[in-house]
Amino acid sequence: MKHIALIGNPNTGKTSLFNCLTGMRQRVGNYPGVTVEKKLGTAYLADGPATMIDLPGAYSLSASSLDERVAVDVLSGHLPGIERPDIVVCVIDATNLKRNLFLAMQIAELGIPMVIALNLWDALEQRGLSIDIVELEKRLGVPIVATVGRKGIGISELRDAISKAATQERCLAPMTWPAEVNEAVNNIHCAADGHTAVPLTDMEVRRLLFDANSAVLDRVQSNHEKVRASISEGRENLRKLGLNPMAAEAVLCYKHLDKLLEGVIKQAGDAPNGPDGTESIDKLMLHRFAGLLIFAAMMYVVFQAVYSWAGPLMDLVDGLKGWVQGIVGGWLEPWPMMSSLMTDGIIEGVGAFAIFLPQILILFFFIALLEDTGYMARAAFLMDKLFGWCGLNGKSFVPMLSGYACAIPGILATRTIEDPKARMVTILVTPLMSCSARLPVYVLLIGAFVEPKYGPWAAGLALFVMHIVGLLVAVPAAYILTKFVIKTKPQPFLLEMPSYRLPRMQDVLFRMWMAGKEFVIRAGTIILAITVIVWALLYFPRPAGLEDEVTKEFYAEHIEPNPASASLLDDPDSELSVELSNTIDAAYINQSFMARIGKAIQPVFAPAGFDWKITVGVVASFPAREVIISTLGVIYSLGGDVDEESPDLMTTLSNATWKEGPRAGTPIFTLPVVFAIMVFFALCQQCGATLAVMAKEIGWKWVAGSFVFQTSIAWLGAVLVYQLGTAILS
Amino acid sequence: MLESIVVAAIVLAAAAFLFNKWRKTTSPKKGCGGNCDCHKTKL
Structure with missing residues (x-):
């Protein structure tokens, strides 16, 4: 079976395309960090099924964060259990062609046949622009397909192009490097020769030359000093050319791309309000005061809705619980112990938990809605200042925001953070975010004691406040950790703002379905098992004379x-x-x-x-x-x-x-x-x-x-x- | 008697399920997700 890897910058709609090609549904998000772990699926092509792997979003192959390293690993065939791909599908944001092609140029050096999917084509058209695909195909030498992953447009064409690419083996032509770079690469090769388990490729050596702390250096088993000296010498030669070694690759590559893309992007019509109105909306949404107010108001509305919309559905589940209890209790009347286990234990315990399913569904409805519209990235941007104060940055807010649904994906999402110390602090504070498992506890107590006394608005407010308690502790905790315990250095925060878009209802409903499924499975497994144990510990021992003794006292x-x-x-x-x-x-x-x-x-x-x-x-x-x-x-x-x-x-x-x-x-x-x-x-x-x-x-x-x-x-x-x-x- | 046996079996099954779950959660999984030393050296 063929192996196909899907790679692209974050926010290019890569996961949507993966879903379309494999039929396997995943979470579709707008901010970096959604696709942190590798995901596999089967794509059905004209010439048979193929294994498809969805790689984490990456801006380059320099592998500064853990998820980028996973992407590099898969492409170079170093990841255990995953074969080197036969074809790479490079997903490119059509509205950001040049910057996205930078990654494609790096992948070109691996010599893997490539297909380019020009995704978000509809956004390009909205901006009144067009790309001459035929001309671009000629210049790059690989098949190019225009796609709109979210609407499933161009998917069959992409399938055909992948099938053809496998037989034609068309690779993107790598750029030509100046003689100074080639000379430096040769020198590093000589210095590292015989000191690695597997000889380094030219591409890996260029990573040593261009990246500040390249992971490739770990592969050099000995003779580090000689390798380091040759790297320094190579970088010195680049400086003589007037190039900063850390920026040389980008400068040279963009120069190459400038020439390559000349005349390819065309104005097709009018773009009346800049790029799809996003900038106008962002003026308000990202305003330093109004933005924060809108964010707080939005969260309040979410928790108010979670609280007040669920009532009728909760009554329904509660009624169902009582009905089942009545029936089962009637059946088991001759066996009091069994009856108690079933009615007081299992049905009461699991039922008391299951009653909160509606709240979970409503919460995930809003989370999916905010992610799909592109608002979550704005929330991360707004939080950057607050997090900068405590030694982290907006990049740490993304995993923490995921922690509001569940801490586990939040912790895994920290793999997008390059600085290991900042990552450690983020992992330590993410469990303080109020995950959805806390929601039933809040709703039960607020519903029993706050709402009857102070009304539904106060109940919604109390729910909102409980959700920020964790954040209020997390910020000073992170401050203490970053300043006195782990001591991180300030990190720059770069975040791409995706355009605002209407959420796709299928994706939103799918998120709700997945969250509901997870909740029901939990109720039927862990909660059920713990309930049985708790019941047994509460039911036993049953001393023989106790009932008589109590009855006597009662008389x-x-x-x-x-x-x-x-x-x-x-x-x-x-x-x-x-x-x-x-x-x-x-x-x-x-x-x-x-x-x-x-x-x-x-x-x-x-x-x-x-x-x-x-x-x-x-x-x-x-x-x-x-x-x-x-x-x-x-x-x-x-x-x-x-x-x-x-x-x-x-x-x-x-x-x-x-x-x-x-x-x-x-x-x-x-x-x-x-x-x-x-x-x-x-x-x-x-x-x-x-x-x-x-x-x-x-x-x-x-x-x-x-x-x-x-x-x-x-x-x-x-x-x-x-x-x-x-x-x-x- | 039979009732006690059935209840005991259910409680034991629940305990065994939880123990197994705990063992699975705490034991290391295969594959490191790019986060271990062996993986670093292979990069």
Whole structure:
């Protein structure tokens, strides 16, 4: 099977073309860092199927960031398990021909047959421009196809061109280098000869000459000094020519491209408002004050919508949960333990979590919308100044923004950051961003305690505030890390602003579908398994005499003073019967394994106002934070707190009171406790999968440090909020 | 008795699933994604 690599600058619509060619859907984004990992698919060409690899977006092959190195690796056949491609499809932004051809010229040196896809052709036409494809094909010597990946235009032509390119083996002619460059390359070759496992190619030697810290130098096993001396000598010769060695390649290449492209780009019509109105919109969107205000307003609207639109759908899921519970409970009535596992454990726990599916869908709808319109790159630009203050730059904001959906892709997206120290700091602070797993926790508590008291607008505002708590801690944390611990140097930030465009509804719906699928799979696997364990720890042990003992105490307290009320116990629906049943349930849960664990740890969380049940929820949530929802669901259901008056978890929590101690009879969930829980969840590192990914990127030592830091700061934040809140409200 | 056995089996299955998931997450995957020393030297 043929191997085809797809490469191009970031924001050229490469991923859309990949989707069209392979039929395999992916996330389509507008900012650098979306395509960080390699992605494979099968393209069906006229002469049979071919393996297609979507390479990370790269501006050049100088491989200064990790994802660029992956691209270089694949093209040079150095990546284990991936064959060197037979054909390269170079995706070029038709509106930015010269700059995009710079990368194509570098790939030309690898001698791989090439097809050029002139993508975003519609944007070129909108600007009243046209490219003479026939003439350009003649000058470059490779097939060129005009495409619009987002609309699927030119895809069959591109398929044909790839099939033909495989048989014709047409390569882009590499540029001719001045004699001084060739001489320097020969000298470096001589110096490195015999000191590399595989001889260096001319292209690799030119990387040594032109790049400040070339990764190619790592391949030279010994004799570094001699190689370095020959590189310095070569660079000196370039300086004599009046060329800065670091910029020489670009200067020479663009000179070559100037000649090559002469007369190829033509004015086809009028371009009334500059390039598609993007500049006019950006005047407002990127304004130093208005831009930030618009950004904040937009985020507020998103969280308000996430909060208020989901209500009817949540009721639907809740109704479904109650219905299933009724049916299953009826079937399993003769087997109380099994019935409890299914209704109080699995259905209650998983159902309490699944109820938040609508919010997840709405959140991802907005994330996809903002990405597809091209706004996310503007958000990164706006944040550059803020991040510059804390020693990072806007490039770090892109992974952190991804962290709002999930920290894992955010951490992987840091591979676009060239400076390893800045990358490390970004990885360490990205888990502080409020990922979608925190959303159910916020919605549950805000819905139960903020909305009923202060109305939906305050609820939306509270949700918005909770989403910026992490950022408020991340910025000073990054400042301390960059100034005192890891000590980074200021990095320049270059970001290409894609044109604004209307989002494609299929892509937006696809993002929602993927997020929903992930959520449901999680509910059906990890959440389900943890729920079963939590149920078992709350259900057992079941001491034989406990029920009799509790019943005896209940009689002494309620029946003996008023013997006539004994008949009420014959009716299972009477208030007294329900109270007896709840008392028995509460007695069982109070001596369960989980209660013992919770009560042992509770003193740690007592300064934050948590009771043992919240403590159990917090502890059980360390593998995955959303587990608190199902855990609280199971605790309160098993403890007999879920009844007709408190049919859902929100109502149950609002009715929960302290059973013993100085606060007996008062509500457990006061506003300060609710915000303390939310702040704890906003700041704590409660995700096993994120910790594992971080460990792969930066090692366990840093991860352990980050875990201790985040847990401590979360505890401190929760205690502060509770103590201050209680002091103010009292 | 049968009920206890079924419940115990479900709880054990859940524990085994979580243990397996944890083991898979923490053990290193094949391929380094361009992030290790061996990879660096091959570049």
